[in-house]
């Protein structure tokens with residue numbers, strides 16, 4: 001999917017919500033555990049109930065890898081279902097990959113070709129030759145970790161490296177990579193006050209902003225500092241939406257949570 005198509009969907013749906021499909025068998029409704037593939041059954045119900053309220057879904061691969069082959073199959077079924085039934089949705093494989101060049105190429109093939117996701121999250125730690133292989137794929141997006149939502153972000157990301165904090169170096173240096181126009185960046189919603197300075201370095205890039213809902217990030221603050229002329233934000237909530245209820249009407253309850261966020265977002269679109 002191109003960035004222009006994503007922006008057009010945001011305007012149409014009056015939403016820049018990304019729903020995180022972080023499926024934990026201990027948290028999904030008990031009646032689904034009788035299904036042949038409980039993870040996919042859960043995802044399908046959530047997607048069918050919420051697709052008109054969001055523009056992106058982000059399965060975090062850890063929640064699938066933890067269940068071995070069955071989990072990976074459920075991830076594959078989920079992306080096939082999304083691409084077939086809701087091709088207008090932007091899909092994010094949250095896998096936080098990145099390795100030496102030839103290995104990164106294989107990671108990119110796994111998520112862009114085999115699973116046909118629109119984007120993948122990538123850790124910048126190994127530098128240029130670990131990121132550029134992802135950028136070779138046309139109309140695919142590489143979402144680089146810049147300033148993450150967790151407390152540990154202060155261990156390294158905000159440390160001074162020469163003139164800048166490390167996360168700013170990530171933003172500045174990555175702009176020089178080949179095909180850098182395909183880059184997006186992760187900035188945690190819990191770090192909204194950093195967004196004004198971040199926007200000075202990357203005014204036009206899309207940002208994936210996780211951390212509203214369960215981690216306490218504030219949507220209004222993120223919008224205040226992070227919006228650009230093309231919106232430029234995908235705000236993710238996982239647990240805060242998908243685990244709204246464990247009852248029979250869990251998907252409808254999730255849709256109500258998503259709708260409340262979409263309504264708040266519509267004021268900014």
Ligand SMILES: O=C(O)c1cc(=O)[nH]c(=O)n1[C@@H]1O[C@H](COP(=O)(O)O)[C@@H](O)[C@H]1O
Nearest residue numbers: 060094121148149188210214215237238239
């Ligand atoms: O890359 C991410 O998506 C990510 C980066 C970050 O800084 N913080 C963060 O929470 N995430 C992911 O975003 C999701 C947040 O989930 P909730 O806290 O349940 O909304 C999880 O899948 C995290 O792994």
